[in-house]
Amino acid sequence: MRLEQISVFLENKSGRIADVTAVLAQAGINIRALSLADTSDFGILRLIVDNTPKAEAALKKNQLTVGKTDVVAVEVEDQPGGLHRIMDILCKADINVEYMYACINPDTRDKAVMIFRFEELEAAARLLEKNGIGIIQGDRINTLLK
Amino acid sequence: MIFNIEYETMPREALESIQLRRLQATLERAYATVPFYRERLQAAGITPANIKTLEDLQAIPFTTKQDLRDNYPFGMFAVPMTNVVRIHASSGTTGQPTVVGYTARDIGTWAELMARSLSAGGATREDIIHNAYGYGLFTGGLGVHYGAEKLGASIIPVSGGNTKRQVIIMKDFGPTILTATPSYALHLAEVAIEMGVSFQNLKFKYGIFGAEPWSETMRREIENKLHLSAVDIYGLSEVIGPGVAIECHEAKKGLHIFEDHFIPEIIDPSTGKVLPYGETGELVFTSLTKEAFPVIRYRTRDISCLNPEPCICGRTHVRMQRVSGRTDDMLIIRGVNVFPSQIESVLMNVDEVEPHYQLLVDRKDNLDILTVRVEVGERLFSDEVKKLQSLEAKIEKDIKEYLGVSAKVKLVEPKTIARSEGKAVRVIDNRKI
Secondary structure, eight states: OOEEEEEEEEESSTTHHHHHHHHHHHTTOOEEEEEEEEOSSEEEEEEEESOHHHHHHHHHHTTOOEEEEEEEEEEEESSTTHHHHHHHHHHHTTOOEEEEEEEOOSSOSSEEEEEEEESSHHHHHHHHHHTTOOEEOHHHHHHSOO | OOSOHHHHTOOHHHHHHHHHHHHHHHHHHHHHHOHHHHHHHHHTTOOGGGOOSGGGGGGSOOBOHHHHHHTTTTTTOOSOGGGEEEEEEEOOTTSOOEEEEEEHHHHHHHHHHHHHHHHHTTOOTTOEEEEOSOOSSSHHHHHHHHHHHHHTOEEEOOOSOOHHHHHHHHHHHOOSEEEEOHHHHHHHHHHHHHTTOOGGGSOOOEEEEESSOOOHHHHHHHHHHHTSEEEEEEEETTTTEEEEEEEOTTTOSSEEEOTTTEEEEEEOTTTOOBOOTTOOEEEEEEESSOSSSOOSSEEEEEEEOEEOSOOTTOOOSOEEOOOOEESSOOEEETTEEEOHHHHHHHHHTSTTOOSOEEEEEEEETTEEEEEEEEEOOTTTOOSOHHHHHHHHHHHHHHHHHHHSOOEEEEEEOTTOSOEETTEEOOEEEOOOO
């Protein structure tokens, strides 16, 4: 149910994202999904990759601050109202989304995948499953669809 | 104008005999009432009776800021608390402030010295003084205030901050003397211009600026922008507050130290040896008239030199050169003393922070801007923006509460703070003073 996400601290200055992508490219890491949160001073780059331990080691070797967080990959119907159905379930259960972003779907074309960061991951994932929402196993996102 | 002609223009010989008499009395009192001084003198094998000439002072051990901290808060007071009518404090290196006390007579002495200082800077009882030094534990505001009242001038106790209101007061009340930190004076000028108020149309004649280092270049800039004649004032709370030394507006060439109340010495900061007139070293003061908080050979950490030449203003008191630096790493930010170690102890109280930080000091629009760069290690890092931002805000709040100075905290990547020979460069001071 859990999916491991890597986050990287970056100062808000030109060339820093390129530095990270260079490290990942050199280590042969494939990026499955990413999102960048930015402020005027700093940014947080969040990544789902095909080989988390290897990516983490490569980034740390290059003196970047790396964090790991569990997130949930949720299947979303690729049609109007698809995302809203999920948000509605979460809203009614009073579950707060810390942040979310889109991901490629390793299996089908009729479903999109959203990555969710919840404060209470287990409760949120169980609730979604109970409501018939598909949760993608972490290892599938990480390793499949090469 | 010379406020106290008798003492300020006293022939050296007479002045020195007063100094010796007062020194002996101070030593006797400190020896009898302050355990710290008694133990120090005993350890050096000296009693007050051994001090027969002014040169004998050189045998007495120094007092340091650490000694004052060790006796926090009232251990150095030489009178019972019932006789203390005022307490001031300044920041110390570990966040523990240095506490000083005053008897009613000390307050009177201080007012006399500040009245002399304001006079030397050009003020008379006809003047209106706009006092933009902060009022509070800091000695600047109240020091000027009592001096102005003693002089008989009219004082506007405007204190620091709320700059726009200050400009309106300057416009409407027509003050003729400005007292402020030099950087705040320049900031006032800029805000006035933004508000469409020209200093040319204000009534200022003289300005008395201090509590932070400044330079001849800054003096010219202040005089041009504020259309007044600017002098430097020196003091520190441990010695009495502002009013230890003042430049006369006639010469503007060094600050007269009020030698009937203090004995200045210049020492080699590494050996402690007293240096002759004209040589540059660390300023050391001994108070001669203070009751509640006498200081004996107090090391200021300020670097200066002494000039005994007669001055065109008629004062016979020796002049110290404008302070050119410090023997320690103390920074003065908008008039507030800041030691890097204080910032460090604030950071160390935040669990997640590692001891990799750097202080960046800039001067923007003539105001000092302190930026604290903190490296983001794994323990501090979060994937959520709000957590990092609230951490920044927490550190900023702690620094403000602990040190009384506003700082901007900036999170930076690991290893971005330059390390020279393995030692981090803790302070980058970009101010061009």
